[in-house]
Amino acid sequence: MSAQLAQPEQSVRPAPAITPTLRSTGRRAAFWVIAGAGALIVALIAMVLSNAAAVGGPPLGAENPAPAGGMALAEVLSAQGVDVVVADSLDAALEASAAAQAADGGVTLFVSDPGDILDAAQIARLGVAEHTVVVDPSFAYLQELAPEIGFGGVGADGPIAAGAGCALAAAERAGSVAGSDDAALKTLSVPSDAAGYAACCGDAASGSSVLVQRGGPGALTLVSDEAIFANASITSAGNAALALGLLGEQPTLVWYLPTLADVAVGTPSLAELTPGWVTPVMVLLVLCGLAAAVAYGRRFGPLVIENLPVTVRASETMEGRARLYARNSERLRAVDALRIATVGRIATALGLARTASLDEVVGSAASVTGSDPSRVLATLLGDEPQNDAQLLALSDRLLDLERAVQAATRPGGATGTAPSSTHDSRTERMEP
Incomplete structure (x- = not known):
């Protein structure tokens, strides 16, 4: 393409900094x-x-000062001369009980197992002490140690009196028992035909009691609620008197709370x-x-403009493409690019819609310029250049046709004037 091409100056501008800042990060x-x-x-x-x-430790722990602990009771018993031995396993508790009995001294075994750690075989070994006190017994404890006794539900709010039929000295001295802030206490059910059991602090009509004791060798005392021994409620009603009477009657008290060391089957x-x-x-x-990853994770989005270090003008791209067409003798492809651009500009000048057909563009262009429609059609579609000279001539004809249409459609333009080719038109640039 021999049209004179002006070499544009290359404008260089510094690229904006795209390094993430501390604030953006x-x-x-x-x-x-x-x-x-x-x-x-x-x-x-x-x-x-x-x-x-x-x-502070487990519930009713002898060294636990928390409201649920039993440190207050253990300290008072020690102050009264009772030897309080803390055991953390069944074997240690039984050894301490046996040692105290061998020394010709009485022993009381205190057991609290809220986690129900001991199994049936281990529970059956608890009856060796002279007096065993079990607090808040579970179903397994009742089945092994006192199968006649059942659960009695929850009693009424407020203190529960020992009752006129109570035959236990510790309960008679206590007078009544109560939970923390006079909360209701759990009870045990004692059947009327259960021989050898004495019940106190309950309802004789329903057979429910807080304290149940079986006398004789290896005495067993069941206390239905641990609140009677806890630090938070030891001073409520007669709780302290009952606890001291049950646990302080023998010179030695083995304070046993089952732990993980008593788990029978392996390690948990x-x-x-x-x-x-x-x-x-x-x-x-x-x-x-997962929700945050879906909401804020990276995903494909719209294309963004890349920040280039220099600005490349569109004319440079056009000239580069023209050189490629010339190097490969792609005359038809080059002229097609010129024709497509020319048809678009002619249609715009004629006020035609973007969807207008080529026949409409040819007819309108021939009408406003007074040209032969067949010649306009050949210029916009039919002619195929066979050499560079024909390509240049066709380019000039396209430019002349476009100028004629623009002149005819311009206000005050003369309609019906045929396009004329001048020497200047061949020296101007044709842009697609």
Whole structure:
């Protein structure tokens, strides 16, 4: 293509900095930081709430000063001269009881097993002490130690009197028992035909009692509710008198709370030792992570403009494409590009719709310029250049036709004037 091509100057401008700043990085990471901090706070709160009751030790622990512990009772018994021996396993408790009996001294075995750790065989070994006191016995304890006794439900709120038929000296001295803030106490059911049992602090009509004792060698006392011995309620009603009377009648008291060392079958698994809230919290965290990944994860979106270091003008791209066409003798492809652009500009000048057909463009162009429609059609579609000279001539004809249409459609333009080719028109640039 021999049209004179003006060489544009290349404009260079500095590219904007695209290195992430500390502020932008922090803004993107803010969600994950806040989410992680929130999850940590939730986990800490759940841990604190789940372990609040276990602060200081197990319930009724002799060294537990918490409201649920039994340190107050153990300290008072020690001050009264009772030798309080703390045992953390069944074997240790039985050895301490046997040693105290061998020394010609009486012994009381105090047992509290809220976790129901001991199995039936281990529970059956508890009857060796001179006096055994079991607090809040479970069904397994009742079946092994006192099968005649059952559960009596929950008594009325407020203190429960020992009752006129109570034959136990410790209960008579106590007068009544009560839970913390006069809360209702659990009770045991004693059938009327149960021989050898004495019941106190209950309802004689229904047969429910807080305290049940079986006398004779190897005496057994069942106390239905641990609140009577707990620090928070030891001073309620006659709880302290009852506890001191039951546990301080012998010179030695073996304070036994079953632990994991008494587990009969192997060592508990990690799942058994893990608190129950861990699994739902972990599931919730996984679901939150998946939801956040879906909501904020990277995904394909609309194309963005790349920040280039220099600006390349469209004319340079056009000239490069023209050189490729000339190098490969693609005359028809080059002229097609010129024709498509010319037809579009002619249609715009004629006020035709973008969907107008080529026949409509040819007819309108021939009408406004007074040209032969067949010649206009040949210029816009039919003629195929066989050499560079014909390509240049066709390019000039396209330019002349476009100028004629623009002149005819311009306000004040002369309609019906045929296009004329001048030397200047062949020297101007034709852009697609």
